[in-house]
Structures are given as structure tokens and as C-alpha cells.
Amino acid sequence: MPLNVRRFCTAVFVNLLVFVFVALAQDVPSAPTSGDVMRDRISKAKAFIVVRNYNAAIYELENIRKETADPAVQGVVNVLLMNSYLEQGDYKRAQDFLAAAFTAQKTSKPNAAAFYNSIAGQVVRDAKNRAERYRALGLSISDRTLPLEALNDLEKMRETLEIVIEQSKENSKLPNRSADAMAMLEEASNSRSILARDEYDSRKWKDEVADTREQMVNTRSVVSAVTDAPAETTNGNQVAVSTPPVNNSPVVMQPVTDTKTPGTRDREVKQPANKPADTTVAKNDKPIIIPSAPVKEDPKPTQPEANSATPNDGSPLDVGSLIPYATKQTQPTYPPAAKTMRATGVVKVEFTVDEKGEVAEVHKTSGPSMLQAAAKDAIKKWRFKPFTRDGQPVRANGFVSFNFNL
Numbered sequence: 001m002p003l004n005v006r007r008f009c010t011a012v013f014v015n016l017l018v019f020v021f022v023a024l025a026q027d028v029p030s031a032p033t034s035g036d037v038m039r040d041r042i043s044k045a046k047a048f049i050v051v052r053n054y055n056a057a058i059y060e061l062e063n064i065r066k067e068t069a070d071p072a073v074q075g076v077v078n079v080l081l082m083n084s085y086l087e088q089g090d091y092k093r094a095q096d097f098l099a100a101a102f103t104a105q106k107t108s109k110p111n112a113a114a115f116y117n118s119i120a121g122q123v124v125r126d127a128k129n130r131a132e133r134y135r136a137l138g139l140s141i142s143d144r145t146l147p148l149e150a151l152n153d154l155e156k157m158r159e160t161l162e163i164v165i166e167q168s169k170e171n172s173k174l175p176n177r178s179a180d181a182m183a184m185l186e187e188a189s190n191s192r193s194i195l196a197r198d199e200y201d202s203r204k205w206k207d208e209v210a211d212t213r214e215q216m217v218n219t220r221s222v223v224s225a226v227t228d229a230p231a232e233t234t235n236g237n238q239v240a241v242s243t244p245p246v247n248n249s250p251v252v253m254q255p256v257t258d259t260k261t262p263g264t265r266d267r268e269v270k271q272p273a274n275k276p277a278d279t280t281v282a283k284n285d286k287p288i289i290i291p292s293a294p295v296k297e298d299p300k301p302t303q304p305e306a307n308s309a310t311p312n313d314g315s316p317l318d319v320g321s322l323i324p325y326a327t328k329q330t331q332p333t334y335p336p337a338a339k340t341m342r343a344t345g346v347v348k349v350e351f352t353v354d355e356k357g358e359v360a361e362v363h364k365t366s367g368p369s370m371l372q373a374a375a376k377d378a379i380k381k382w383r384f385k386p387f388t389r390d391g392q393p394v395r396a397n398g399f400v401s402f403n404f405n406l
Helices: 003-027 034-050 054-067 071-088 091-104 112-136 148-171 178-194 199-215 336-340 369-379
Strands: 222-226 232-234 237-241 251-256 267-272 278-283 286-291 317-321 326-328 345-353 359-366 387-389 392-394 396-405
Touching (some): 091 112, 091 148, 148 178, 178 199, 336 369, 345 369, 359 369, 369 396
Antiparallel strands (some): 237 278, 251 267
């Protein structure tokens, strides 16, 4: 065989070998990284959870948690682990896990606070899912005739939620944790009200939610009651009545005669006892200050009295601004949506106070629509001095205005 032909065949053979080796090398998979291994193990644990093999899922997740320090992996594993404990019904391990995370977040360990929030958040989510499961099957959580296993499971879930609530209250006292803690407290209290044992238990936790929302008002948000009552008009003359401060003295209805303006009728001005009334009468655009005579102290004043000249026909008194007679005031919670939209303004709430001084009915609210519900919820918690007419308890109509400002 000629030399050139031999060399050509040899070159072709070598090239074929190189091509085969390269092709085979590409088919060989590369060695998996530690991240790939962890992802596969987490996927495996999730599959166990799907088929309700919680023992296998917990075993895998606890081993992963011991073997890795990656905060992202730790966060996912913590959530899955808490979910597995709760779904398995192992509340002892769930509560111990929650307590350990709560203790760790008090230290300077990195990501400890985030880990606790994710674990506590999973408790809240599982509680809501449990309530939804009962509702989907047409069962009532407050039904005392449920099987004993179901009753015990619900009671343990309530107990775990209450642990989250107590821990959140403790965290809310820390300046750097208060915002997250208050949000967690609201969510946990709301879930606890969903799992209420009865109507009384439900009201108790709904009140807890309301109280939490009141505390969540951002320090940058200002919500105040507007104390300036609208001016009254008498025979064409505008009369501005000064608003008395809130105090514990009894409220009496005192007739005040406008001696400076002829033809003006007597007006009733609500003033606390022992407080002189200051009225400003606008006449020819020049205000004139008219001090009234001191009010003599009633020997035994115990509650507001209406003017005896007013017939006692059972109709409510028209009081106007009720702020001076409030004995308990609750500021509204600034709605988060309204904050986002930068909604501000004055909301006026018109309502009726019953014979005991409690808000009986809210008739009307006016002002920015995004703020009306918050003002209405707040006014229902106010309390006022009872009003009487001729010694008999009587209802009173009036209003309170709230100024929402950012």
C-alpha cells in the first residue's frame, strides 16, 4: 500500500476515534452539586407530604435541617416541617418547635426573626385551612357533638394559636419587632376567632382583633376627634358656642339668653356644672364676648338633666357634638389601603346614644369613603354620660367628627 494512502487512512481513523470519545463524554452527566442534592431531597419530602406520609417527610426534613446552613433552604424546611407536625396532629412537637424558634429570635442569630415569623405564619395558615376543611364538609367547628378526635384536634389547634398570640404580644414590646409582631398578632387572633368554641369565645377574639388593629396605627398617622362644633344660627345671627372639656362633672342643660342681640330667643347650651359658658355673638362682623354668670352647683348632680321647659315626649335630645360628654374614647385605626392611597380628611359620624350612654345606632357617616368604616367602628366603642329629661333617662342624637391625617 502506498505511503500516502496509509497516512490518509490513519488520519481518518484517528479523527473517528476523537469524534466517538467526544460524543461519549457529552452523554456522561456531570456530578450533581450540593444545591441540586438539597433540591431533590426537599422535592422528595414534599412528595411524602402530598401522599400524607408525614413520618417519612418529617424524617427527611429534620435531616436536611441539621445538614445545611443555607438560610433559603432552612426557611423552606422550617415551613414544611411545621406543616407536617400540624397535619400529623403532633402538636407537642409543633409547640416545641415554635418555642425553640421564639427563643432563638431573641438572640442575635442571623435570620432567627425571619425563621420565627415563617413558622408562626404557618401555624396561622394551617388553622385557617383546618377551618376551611370543616366548612367545605358542612361541619360546624363549634358543634360539641363532633367525634372526640375532632374535638381534641381543634382544641390543640386553638392552644397552639394562643401560644403564637402570647409570643406576638411579647414581641410587640420590642421597638424593632413591633410592626411584624402586631401584624402577626392580628392574623393569629383572627384565626383564633374563626376556631371559636362558641359565640362568647368568638366575640372575645373578635374584640382582640379590633384592639390589635387599634394598636397598629402607624406613628406617622394622626387620627383625632374634631372638637369644633358647627356654629348655630339664631334669628340670622351666627353664634359660636365654646366646647367644654371632657371631665367627670355632671352635665346640665343651662338656658343662656343673648342679651346683646334684641329679639334673640333663649338657647340651650350644654355645659358641665361649675363651668362658666363663653359665647361669641357675631354682630355687624364684630364679635362681642359675653361672659355668662357662673352656674350654681346642684346639691346632688348625678347625671345630665334636660331643661324642664322641654316636654318629655320620649323623643331623643338633639345634642350636636357629643365629644364633651364622652367618658371613653377610642381612636380609629387608619386603614392600610387609605394610607397607601394617601386618603385624608374629616369623617363625620351621626349616631344615637341610648339611656345608658352607649352608642345605640349609627345613622350616617360622611367624608372620604375609604375612612368611613374605620370611624364608624371606632365610635361604637365610645361611651357617654347618660342624658335625662325631667329626671327620666332619654336618648340623645349627636355626632363626632374624626380628622384623618398623614
